[in-house]
Amino acid sequence: MIEIKNLTKYYGRSCVISDFNFCTQHKESLGIFGHDGAGKTTLIKMLARAILPSSGHIKMFGSNADITHQQAKKIIGYQPESALSHSAMTVKGFLEFIADVRGFCGVNKRKVVDRAVDRLELRPTLKYPVEILPPGLKRRVSIAQAILHEPALLLLDEPTEGLAPHQKQAIRTLIKSLSSEMNVIIASRAPEEVACVCDRALIISGGRLLADSPVPDLMRSSRHYQAVTLAADAPLDLLALAVLPGVAGIEEHRQTPGTVTIVAMPGQIIYPHIIALIANRRWKINALNLEPGRLDDVVHHLSQEAST
Numbered sequence: 001m002i003e004i005k006n007l008t009k010y011y012g013r014s015c016v017i018s019d020f021n022f023c024t025q026h027k028e029s030l031g032i033f034g035h036d037g038a039g040k041t042t043l044i045k046m047l048a049r050a051i052l053p054s055s056g057h058i059k060m061f062g063s064n065a066d067i068t069h070q071q072a073k074k075i076i077g078y079q080p081e082s083a084l085s086h087s088a089m090t091v092k093g094f095l096e097f098i099a100d101v102r103g104f105c106g107v108n109k110r111k112v113v114d115r116a117v118d119r120l121e122l123r124p125t126l127k128y129p130v131e132i133l134p135p136g137l138k139r140r141v142s143i144a145q146a147i148l149h150e151p152a153l154l155l156l157d158e159p160t161e162g163l164a165p166h167q168k169q170a171i172r173t174l175i176k177s178l179s180s181e182m183n184v185i186i187a188s189r190a191p192e193e194v195a196c197v198c199d200r201a202l203i204i205s206g207g208r209l210l211a212d213s214p215v216p217d218l219m220r221s222s223r224h225y226q227a228v229t230l231a232a233d234a235p236l237d238l239l240a241l242a243v244l245p246g247v248a249g250i251e252e253h254r255q256t257p258g259t260v261t262i263v264a265m266p267g268q269i270i271y272p273h274i275i276a277l278i279a280n281r282r283w284k285i286n287a288l289n290l291e292p293g294r295l296d297d298v299v300h301h302l303s304q305e306a307s308t
Contacts, residue, residue, distance in 0.1 A: 001026050001183060002047075002153065007056035009042055009207075016042050017207040020056065024200075029179040031198035031215070033191040033299050039207035040187035041081055044157045047185065048078040061152055073102065077146035081157040081187075084142055087131040091122055091141055094130050098145040116144040120174070136167035143174070153183045160193045172197050191295035195219075201295065205303040219293030223248075223263060223301075228274050231259040231287040240281070244273040261291070 007020040017039050024030050032040050045051045047058065049072035060067050061075060086094055095116060099109045117123055120140040125133060130141055139159060146154060159175065160168040175197045178184055188194050195201065195215050203211040203218070211218060219225060230236065238250055238260065246268030253259040264270045271290050278285055 001028070001061055003057075003059040004047075005057040005059075007043075007046065007058065008054050009039075009046060009051070010054045015207060017046070017053070020204075020207075020209055022202060022209065022212055024183055024185070027179065027181070027183060029175070029184045029197055029199050030186070031191060031194060031201040032185065032187045032204060033201055033295060034189070034204040035299065035303055036189055037206075038189075038204045038303070040189070040204065041157055042207070043204070044078075044155050044185070044187045047153075048072060048076055048155050050078065050080075074149070075152045077149065077151035077154045077182075079139075079142045079146040079154075079156045079159060081161065084130055084138065084145075087138075088129055090127055090129055091133070092117075092126040094141065095145060095148065099148055102149050104149075112148045112150075116148050119147065120144040135162045136164065136170075139163060139167075139171065143171075147178065151182060153185065154178060156184065156186045158188055159186060160188070160190065168193055191299055195295050203299055203302050205306045208306065210302045210306055211298070215295070216292070218295060218298050222293035222295070222297040224261070224291050224297055225293035226264045226269060226271070227261050227291040228264075228271055229259065229261045229287070229289045229291060230274070230278075230285055231256070232283060232285050233258060234284065236260060236283065237281065240277060241274065244270060244277060246270045246273065258286075 002024040004020055004022050007017055008015065009017040020043065032043060034040055046053050049067065049069045057066050086097060089097065095113045096109065099113050104112050117126065120143060122140060122144060125137055130138060133141065159171050163171065172194065175184060179197065186194050186198065198215050201213065201215050201218055202209060241247065241262055242250055246265050247270055248263045248265040251261040251263065262270060262274060
């Protein structure tokens with residue numbers, strides 16, 4: 001569906017994207033993860049044709065040639081990381097302006113604006129200027145303008161940045177529903193916030209592709225894969241936990257006293273031993289979670305390896 005070959009971008013003498021290659025499948029949700037400065041936004045902007053690559057090819061949806069700017073306007077929706085332009089407009093005025101730019105008029109214009117407004121639950125905000133909205137609503141307006149024309153590809157750059165936890169959950173739910181209708185590519189410096197809505201992940205650093213795998217496979221390579229997180233009101237016997245078979249270490253959560261994560265040695269299963277210890281000691285546990293792994297671990301580890 002989308003094929004990227006040898007994509008490279010220079011700013012002056014600085015190479016910010018280097019010989020990038022990947023493909024996506026039909027209606028696949030893809031995450032692009034990396035630290036600040038990794039090249040995520042530059043890559044997203046090239047896919048959106050907001051900036052042109054120095055070399056390489058971007059082919060989409062059966063085209064045998066590079067996608068043009070005019071084609072991009074029709075098949076791509078783009079939510080940028082930066083603030084919306086024309087933010088002095090009301091929400092209604094801004095969305096109608098975007099509909100005009102995309103060539104809609106009359107009944108069709110009202111239809112696409114109403115559909116996006118309802119999809120993003122923006123009707124109570126229509127008369128307010130975009131610039132006075134809180135971050136969560138601004139992000140929803142930004143996504144609304146990106147899906148007005150029902151694109152085949154939706155590009156989201158830091159869609160959960162600066163949002164409260166409940167707002168992030170609402171955005172994740174929305175992305176999940178959109179990914180059943182179109183291809184979605186998400187760039188984020190916080191992979192844990194959006195990994196649950198991604199089928200596959202690319203990890204990049206210094207403009208280079210470090211990994212391209214299904215999300216569960218990457219999480220299994222995390223040092224927290226098969227770790228167990230416990231929460232209790234009373235202090236736990238950390239030494240008793242530390243000497244259990246297969247335990248590599250214990251992490252205390254400074255911001256949530258009484259919560260610890262017991263990390264497993266590679267290839268070891270520690271969950272049954274911890275359950276047995278809890279039963280034997282009759283500990284009162286408020287929460288117990290077996291971790292599937294953390295993408296943050298993988299991004300950090302691969303980025304460190306790439307920089308050495």
